[in-house]
Amino acid sequence: MEKNCSGACESPSHQHKELSRKALLSGLAAVLSGIGLTTLSTTAAVAAKRYKVTLASKVPVGSAKTFTVAGRSILITQPRSGVFRAFRNTCTHQGAPLGTQKLNSGSLMCNQHGATFDANSGAVKGGPAMRPLTKYTASRSGTYIYVSI
Ligand code: FES
Numbered sequence: 213m214e215k216n217c218s219g220a221c222e223s224p225s226h227q228h229k230e231l232s233r234k235a236l237l238s239g240l241a242a243v244l245s246g247i248g249l250t251t252l253s254t255t256a257a258v259a260a261k262r263y264k265v266t267l268a269s270k271v272p273v274g275s276a277k278t279f280t281v282a283g284r285s286i287l288i289t290q291p292r293s294g295v296f297r298a299f300r301n302t303c304t305h306q307g308a309p310l311g312t313q314k315l316n317s318g319s320l321m322c323n324q325h326g327a328t329f330d331a332n333s334g335a336v337k338g339g340p341a342m343r344p345l346t347k348y349t350a351s352r353s354g355t356y357i358y359v360s361i
Pocket residue numbers: 303304305306307308322323324325326327339340341
């Protein structure tokens with residue numbers, strides 16, 4: 213007959229079973245899921261705060277304008293009519309501010325070394341930058357543009 217014990221006994225009448233690593237991790241995952249710790253990243257994303265930034269009319273089609281939101285310099289673009297995007301106002305090459313500018317074929321340009329970025333997605337269109345711009349969620353509600361940071 214098999215006897216259950218804590219594994220600390222020294223009885224020769226039965227064998228002690230050790231928890232396998234897989235069983236231990238599976239149990240740990242179930243406990244974390246049960247207390248909601250597996251959704252921390254989702255919770256953090258939801259925690260972004262939405263700020264009313266400017267009138268939509270202040271960002272004409274084909275332009276990028278700078279604003280300070282929650283102490284951060286951001287760029288809001290309107291690459292196509294009614295489409296607003298927001299980015300961190302920092303070039304990913306060496307950190308120069310991109311600044312207020314007129315879009316050139318839908319692109320933002322860094323005046324420091326000439327990197328270009330897609331004003332809709334923030335993707336690099338031309339070097340020397342290698343990484344896309346940091347993007348924030350921008351939306352229009354009524355006559356105002358809101359940005360979530
Ligand atoms: S800092 Fe923008 S291209 Fe170098």
